[in-house]
Amino acid sequence: MLWKQFFTPVTSINGSEAKQLVVDEGADNVTFLDVRQPQEYEAAHIPGTKLIPMGQLDTRLDELDPEKPVVVY
Amino acid sequence: MMAGKGFKRIYNLSGGMKAWQNETAIGPPELGLDLFTGAETSEQTIIIGYGLEQGLREFYLEMAAQVSSLGSKSLFTRLADIEILHQQQLVALYKQVSGTELSRTDFETKLVQPAMEGGLTTTEYLLRFNPDLEQEQDILGLAMSIEGQALDLYERGADQTTDTAIRDILKQIAREERSHIAQLAKHIDEMA
Numbered sequence: 001m002l003w004k005q006f007f008t009p010v011t012s013i014n015g016s017e018a019k020q021l022v023v024d025e026g027a028d029n030v031t032f033l034d035v036r037q038p039q040e041y042e043a044a045h046i047p048g049t050k051l052i053p054m055g056q057l058d059t060r061l062d063e064l065d066p067e068k069p070v071v072v073y
Numbered sequence: 074m075m076a077g078k079g080f081k082r083i084y085n086l087s088g089g090m091k092a093w094q095n096e097t098a099i100g101p102p103e104l105g106l107d108l109f110t111g112a113e114t115s116e117q118t119i120i121i122g123y124g125l126e127q128g129l130r131e132f133y134l135e136m137a138a139q140v141s142s143l144g145s146k147s148l149f150t151r152l153a154d155i156e157i158l159h160q161q162q163l164v165a166l167y168k169q170v171s172g173t174e175l176s177r178t179d180f181e182t183k184l185v186q187p188a189m190e191g192g193l194t195t196t197e198y199l200l201r202f203n204p205d206l207e208q209e210q211d212i213l214g215l216a217m218s219i220e221g222q223a224l225d226l227y228e229r230g231a232d233q234t235t236d237t238a239i240r241d242i243l244k245q246i247a248r249e250e251r252s253h254i255a256q257l258a259k260h261i262d263e264m265a
Contacts, residue, residue, distance in 0.1 A: 012087040021084070035221075036089075036214060037261045044090055054217045055254040058224065061078050069082035070075065073089040 018071050031070045046073070074225040089214075115239055117188075118230035119167045122246070123160055124185050125223050130156035132219060136212050145209050148260055152216070152253055159246055166242050210261060217257045224250040 013021070022030050032049040034041050041051045052060045064070065075083050133153035137146050164177050167184075175183075227247035231240045 011084050013084045014087055018084065018086055035218070037258055039262065040210065040214075046090070053258060054221050055251070055258045057221065058074055058228065058251075061075060061080075064080070066079040066081065069084065070080055071084045071086050072075075073086035 013071070021069060021071065025069060029068055031064055031068050033064065033070050033072045035072060074221055115170050115230065115234045115236070116167065118226065118233070118243070119163050119170065120184050120188050122223075122226055122230070123163045123167075123180070124188060125226060126156045126159045126163065127185070129153075129219060129223065130160075132216070136216065140209055140212060142209060142264075144260065144263075145213070148256065149216075152256070155249065155253070159249070162242060162246060166239065170236070170239060210264065213257050213261050213264075217254055220250050220253045220257065224254065 032046050034045050034049045034051045035054045035057060036051075037053055038051065041049070045051070050064065052063065130153045133149040133156070137149035137153065140146055140149065161177075164175070164180050167173075167180060168175060224247055227243045227250060231243035231247060234240050234243070
């Protein structure tokens with residue numbers, strides 16, 4: 001089995017690039033989205049991150065601004 | 074999941090929190106992935122779905138062999154078995170949609186395999202996410218993200234078709250994928 005088509009158009013960036021994105025766009029203009037479970041979020045998360053666990057993502061997308069860049073982890 | 078809902082700029086933070094904490098973390102190499110366009114026909118959705126179910130099954134069996142906790146092992150084995158059911162449903166659905174009589178073997182060799190050519194192997198796919206395979210939480214998180222892709226695929230397929238019978242089946246498979254995500258989430262919570 002090969003995993004060809006399953007990715008939606010998402011670019012991967014590393015931690016430094018994510019920080020640069022915040023510098024370029026301004027902190028208020030970048031959404032950080034944590035899709036892990038709540039206790040993982042509680043253990044450690046990027047400051048200002050919005051928590052929406054993966055299992056709720058499809059029903060809670062309206063809580064996010066689609067115009068802003070979103071960094072997901 | 075988000076790209077289909079109007080989000081234009083989505084970035085996956087490679088390595089997750091670890092990458093943020095340790096700026097030298099390097100993400101997995103990009104391997105020229107073809108993207109799921111969201112414009113697939115019902116037949117294509119079924120073919121891709123079948124391949125995805127096969128990949129999920131392989132992934133769960135591989136993870137069942139890797140993890141040490143009996144609870145996780147049993148969960149992964151159970152999820153792997155459910156994917157076989159999904160594959161059977163998809164073959165039946167394909168026959169219905171296309172009006173052709175195909176054996177499951179023919180469906181796999183003539184339709185699914187060509188559609189997957191040039192893609193990533195399961196190992197390469199895993200490398201892309203770079204999970205810590207010693208950490209069950211990482212593995213469970215990866216499983217959730219793959220199930221999320223599957224859920225998204227079926228939801229989009231269901232939205233696209235005008236045939237209510239097909240929509241019902243795709244919605245039903247989507248609901249089952251959602252319940253997998255819920256099972257994985259519950260399992261992570263119980264581990265805490």
